[in-house]
Amino acid sequence: MIARITQLFPLWAIAFSVLAYVQPTLFVDLKSTIVPLLTIIMLAMGLTLTPTDFGNVARSKGAITLGVILQFSVMPILALVISLVMGFSPEQTVGMVLVGSVAGGTSSNVMAYLAKGDVALSISMTAISTLLGVVLTPLLTGFLAGKTVDVPVAAMLLSLVKIVLLPVGIGVAINTLARPAIKRIENILPLVSMAAIVIIVAIVVALNKDNLAVQGMAIAVAVILHNGLGLALGYGLARLFGFEPTVCRTIAFEVGLQNSGLATALAMKFFTPVAAIPGTLFSVWHNISGSILAGYWSRRQPEERDSAQLAVES
Structure with a gap:
């Protein structure tokens, strides 16, 4: 029963998003719970890990290197290309590039967990990209936008x-x-994580209802393209380099799911509200798309690694 509820994660995310849009007052006052909910999610994931898991990641230098390189190349370049093709204004373009230039978000860790990816690898890549983003985010934004x-x-x-x-x-x-x-309780941990992320998605939708109502469809299309291509290229390029499916799933989420909350905050602080719209929409959409993909992958057992993949990974 618990497994079945968890497998319906995408439907729960969509249903609660619609509910939050129609009745935002149900979720607006829960804004202060976002950080505690994220903390609960990360604690639940930590309860499934051991020090050995992180020791194994230390031997996966190839996967970490590829993931970080793709994070700071695929997403910012895609953001600029999409903006140019769609004829965006400078404000819209800088908002898109900001989303592409920030590090991976903590939601990538949640999705990797639910999709049977390599959670320890995901957390490690998120940590490394966040630290590198301190320097790379302003440099990439300045260079590209x-x-x-x-x-x-x-x-x-x-x-x-x-x-x-x-x-x-x-x-x-x-x-x-x-x-x-x-x-004895590990079977309910995915359910706890799913419930927390669904509530977070609903809160984000409720807080941004006005922006979502007035912004143009063009930015929504751009955000969907940006996220979808990031996920596809992250997975496809990892497979091209010979990594096992578990690692490819993890890299896909690290590349395609961004710390769009940070991008939104930077846009509001240093630019204009218009520049914050891509980050706002990305915050909503990447959780929905990520949950759909995680739900699909959670029903498909990753293939076992072979000797060739092990050689590449090491």
Whole structure:
């Protein structure tokens, strides 16, 4: 029963998005729960991991390198190309490029978890790309969109520690010290994560109802293209380099799902509300598309790695 509910993740995400759009008052006051919900999600994932999982990631330098390179090449370039092809204004373009230039979001960790990807690898890539993004986000935005921004370094690092590293670390420690107890509840952990991310999606929709109502369809199409191509290229290029499906799923989410909340905040602080629309829409859409893809992959067992893939990964 629990597994069936979890497999319907995409439908729950869409249903709650519609509900939040029609009745935003049900979710607006829950804004302050977003960070605690993210923390719960990361704790739940940590409870499924052991130190050995991260030791294995340390031997996957090829996967980490490819994922980070794709993160800061595929997404910013796609953002600029789509903006130019669709004839966007400078404000719309800088908003798109900001979304493409930020690091991967914590939602990629959740989707990798639900899609039977490599969660430890996902968390490691998110952490590395977040740290690199401190330098690369303003550089890429300035180079591609002709603008410069100041990235809140301290706030970003603190957020990473509080939302990702600390709860995951606590979860790993608990799982290591009390494995028998955790084993009895591990079947409900995906359900906890699913419920939390669905509520977060609903809150984001409710908070941005007005922006979603007045913005043009062109930006929505651009965001869907940006996200979809990022997911497809992330997976396809990883497969092209010979990585096993579990790693390819993880890289796909790392490339296609962005820290669009940061992009929205930077756009509001340094540019205009128009520049924040791509980030706002991406925040909603990538959770829906990610949940759909995660739901699909959760029903398909990844293939076992072979010796050739192991050679590439190492």
